[in-house]
Amino acid sequence: MAEGSVLMHEDEQHENVPAFEFVNVNSTEFHIGTFRDLWLEVLNPEVYSHCATAPEVEDVEFIEEMGIEPKTLEELKHICGADSLKRGHEDPDSLPSDPHLSTLKLRKRRQDYKETLTRDTLDRHEVYANELEMISVGKKPESPGDLIPEGEMVLTFNIMYPVLFQRFKRVRAFQTVHVLGSQRLTELRDAICCVSDLQVFGEFSSTPDMVPQFISKDHYKSAFFFFNGTFFNDTRFPECRDISETTREWARSRGFPHFRTAKMEDASFYDLRMKVGFPYYYTHQGDCEHVLILTDIRLVHQDDCLDVKLYPLITHKHRVVTRKCSVCHLYISRWITSSDALAPTDPCLFCDQCFRMFHYDDEGNKLGDFLAYAYVDPGTFN
Amino acid sequence: MEHFREPVKTDCEELLARFQATESVRYEQFLEIWRDMNFSSIYYGKPEPSERRRFARLILSVVSPYFFPPYTFQIRVGGLFLLYGLFNSQLVTPREKIRVSLKDWKDVMQFQRDAVNAQHYDVVYIFRKLLTDKAFYFTAMPIPLFYREKKEDGRKMKICEEFVDPSSRPQELVTTDMLEEIANIHEHYEGLKKSVFAEPDPNLDLIQKNLVPKLNGAILTYSNWQWNRTESEQQDDEEGPSNQESSRRAQLLASIKSRSYGQAVEASKSRRHRQTQLVPAAEAEFSLKVTPKKKRKPSLKTRTQYRFNTQGNESEGLNVTRVWCMSAVKEEKAPEKRKKKFNWNPEKSSDPT
Ligand SMILES: [Zn+2]
Ligand SMILES: [Zn+2]
Numbered sequence: 001m002a003e004g005s006v007l008m009h010e011d012e013q014h015e016n017v018p019a020f021e022f023v024n025v026n027s028t029e030f031h032i033g034t035f036r037d038l039w040l041e042v043l044n045p046e047v048y049s050h051c052a053t054a055p056e057v058e059d060v061e062f063i064e065e066m067g068i069e070p071k072t073l074e075e076l077k078h079i080c081g082a083d084s085l086k087r088g089h090e091d092p093d094s095l096p097s098d099p100h101l102s103t104l105k106l107r108k109r110r111q112d113y114k115e116t117l118t119r120d121t122l123d124r125h126e127v128y129a130n131e132l133e134m135i136s137v138g139k140k141p142e143s144p145g146d147l148i149p150e151g152e153m154v155l156t157f158n159i160m161y162p163v164l165f166q167r168f169k170r171v172r173a174f175q176t177v178h179v180l181g182s183q184r185l186t187e188l189r190d191a192i193c194c195v196s197d198l199q200v201f202g203e204f205s206s207t208p209d210m211v212p213q214f215i216s217k218d219h220y221k222s223a224f225f226f227f228n229g230t231f232f233n234d235t236r237f238p239e240c241r242d243i244s245e246t247t248r249e250w251a252r253s254r255g256f257p258h259f260r261t262a263k264m265e266d267a268s269f270y271d272l273r274m275k276v277g278f279p280y281y282y283t284h285q286g287d288c289e290h291v292l293i294l295t296d297i298r299l300v301h302q303d304d305c306l307d308v309k310l311y312p313l314i315t316h317k318h319r320v321v322t323r324k325c326s327v328c329h330l331y332i333s334r335w336i337t338s339s340d341a342l343a344p345t346d347p348c349l350f351c352d353q354c355f356r357m358f359h360y361d362d363e364g365n366k367l368g369d370f371l372a373y374a375y376v377d378p379g380t381f382n
Numbered sequence: 383m384e385h386f387r388e389p390v391k392t393d394c395e396e397l398l399a400r401f402q403a404t405e406s407v408r409y410e411q412f413l414e415i416w417r418d419m420n421f422s423s424i425y426y427g428k429p430e431p432s433e434r435r436r437f438a439r440l441i442l443s444v445v446s447p448y449f450f451p452p453y454t455f456q457i458r459v460g461g462l463f464l465l466y467g468l469f470n471s472q473l474v475t476p477r478e479k480i481r482v483s484l485k486d487w488k489d490v491m492q493f494q495r496d497a498v499n500a501q502h503y504d505v506v507y508i509f510r511k512l513l514t515d516k517a518f519y520f521t522a523m524p525i526p527l528f529y530r531e532k533k534e535d536g537r538k539m540k541i542c543e544e545f546v547d548p549s550s551r552p553q554e555l556v557t558t559d560m561l562e563e564i565a566n567i568h569e570h571y572e573g574l575k576k577s578v579f580a581e582p583d584p585n586l587d588l589i590q591k592n593l594v595p596k597l598n599g600a601i602l603t604y605s606n607w608q609w610n611r612t613e614s615e616q617q618d619d620e621e622g623p624s625n626q627e628s629s630r631r632a633q634l635l636a637s638i639k640s641r642s643y644g645q646a647v648e649a650s651k652s653r654r655h656r657q658t659q660l661v662p663a664a665e666a667e668f669s670l671k672v673t674p675k676k677k678r679k680p681s682l683k684t685r686t687q688y689r690f691n692t693q694g695n696e697s698e699g700l701n702v703t704r705v706w707c708m709s710a711v712k713e714e715k716a717p718e719k720r721k722k723k724f725n726w727n728p729e730k731s732s733d734p735t
């Protein structure tokens with residue numbers, strides 16, 4: 001690169017090299033597309049390529065650059081080989097009986113303690129979370145056209161669930177999603193699973209077969225992201241309304257600086273200026289608000305899932321205890337009834353089978369008086 | 383997993399300190415220490431699900447900072463070798479990667495240039511091997527960020543002072559370029575004076591004639607003095623307790639701090655006398671290593687208690703300690719009662735806060 005152009009862009013470069021704004025909390029704000037360009041400028045493309053460089057090419061380059069004899073390189077390879085790091089044939093599953101390393105002392109103490117426990121300590125949730133993360137690792141697409149281009153950026157978002165449910169108050173439930181820098185904001189929006197998108201409104205005791213068609217996501221399509229002073233509204237469908245209007249109006253009347261609006265479907269992540277580690281907002285269904293944190297940005301790696309079609313990629317999802325049917329205690333509840341003389345409680349949860357068995361005769365006629373609403377369990381996404 | 387951060391740091395710093403003592407940047411020297419400590423075994427143990435991966439992630443993030451300034455070139459080489467060793471010894475597939483941020487990358491490139499110029503072939507080879515093995519994630523920030531600050535972060539991120547060059551601000555300020563610049567200005571100034579006055583006027587001799595050589599000399603003298611002092615300090619250190627011992631002592635001090643809010647006890651005069659020499663040195667360490675956040679000197683009570691405890695340990699009498707330190711006895715009994723809960727930090731467990 002020519003010296004002049006380096007100088008010309010120096011300011012831009014400097015402000016788009018992320019640094020800590022608050023140590024270990026969040027970064028300064030930077031333009032994601034420029035940040036990516038800066039990385040690509042300083043890296044040899046081989047370093048982030050999806051393929052390995054031929055060892056012979058490497059060797060020749062090294063010999064030439066260092067000005068050494070091939071013999072010296074052979075010696076280096078011998079001295080620096082990774083094989084000599086391991087001592088003898090040891091079983092990595094077993095700890096030395098009297099370890100010197102502090103880490104092993106702690107691990108040994110911990111393992112000895114665990115052995116004294118009778119209960120099975122295998123945490124199924126953890127296994128599941130790990131499976132989810134590993135399931136897509138190194139996945140290559142079937143069609144070469146779906147291969148993520150080298151030098152693409154991967155962004156990691158943590159999306160918190162709102163405190164819709166009292167029982168979530170203590171745990172910070174969240175889902176982790178990987179998106180590509182070139183993807184549109186709408187693609188992230190569509191990947192966020194929230195039960196409030198699946199709520200079904202209306203009373204259906206007379207027409208229980210009518211339910212599945214009406215879910216909120218289809219009815220109430222408006223949503224926005226709030227990134228860095230701009231409301232990104234979803235305007236893909238004619239029914240979408242600018243639901244940020246209220247907030248902006250409120251802010252205007254109280255002398256806040258002017259907030260911009262933009263279309264969610266027009267913006268890719270490369271167009272954004274963001275801070276890593278900083279809380280942003282996603283709002284949908286009118287008032288279901290999620291805090292969103294961009295936890296990481298990096299170049300895509302050859303060990304990542306390389307199938308474009310699998311992005312946005314969900315790598316973590318909080319698991320929720322599902323509410324079982326109050327009759328069979330076996331199946332997940334699908335119905336919630338009230339003013340129901342046949343139910344032990346008010347309101348009461350039923351699985352589909354028990355609900356129909358109790359409340360309708362063989363011909364499907366409603367028995368007795370009650371109100372029935374569709375119930376979407378928060379654990380549905382598990 | 384966070385509980386492993388401290389012990390991991392201790393282990394890595396022990397290895398780096400031993401590497402530092404060799405005064406070498408050769409990989410062979412590093413490998414010898416690595417093998418002697420059987421460092422690959424740091425990954426051993428019966429794994430719980432995903433534990434190995436999370437541990438690999440943790441240890442790489444603990445070691446990475448040693449590869450960057452402000453650490454000395456030698457420590458950075460040690461940090462690089464350590465990353466290489468840990469990256470290759472990990473027990474998960476695919477391997478966890480080493481994170482490098484864009485901001486730090488220019489330091490990495492400078493490091494590579496320095497190593498090439500100094501013909502440290504093994505250093506360059508290892509670095510390039512990591513690159514071709516795709517061992518790095520090219521990131522925005524050195525660690526993922528969750529908008530959550532942990533209380534202990536300050537302590538955990540603390541720089542290891544022993545691995546940093548003594549500060550050299552005067553030398554940084556007075557560079558060759560700067561001396562040349564001053565020489566030029568000085569010459570110009572003398573020239574101007576000559577052009578104004580036909581005869582040199584002694585009233586105008588406000589600045590020493592040999593300004594530049596004098597300034598240069600002063601810096602050299604300072605630099606020599608600083609170097610000699612560091613040398614002699616190091617010799618003192620070698621005569622004193624070993625590194626391992628001093629870290630053991632730091633741990634001990636931490637444990638004492640946690641149990642020292644109780645009762646003051648009087649020491650016998652003979653003991654007090656024997657302690658006078660030891661305490662000041664240890665005290666310095668106390669405030670440096672154990673309570674870096676608090677600049678405040680430990681209270682008199684704490685210091686007194688500390689003296690007793692050192693005393694107790696030194697006079698190989700655990701019983702002696704117990705006589706005056708009731709809380710210690712209670713504390714040792716406590717874990718037996720609550721057997722079910724694992725104690726991550728037995729030394730610090732009785733911290734009243
Ligand atoms: Zn929601
Ligand atoms: Zn049922």
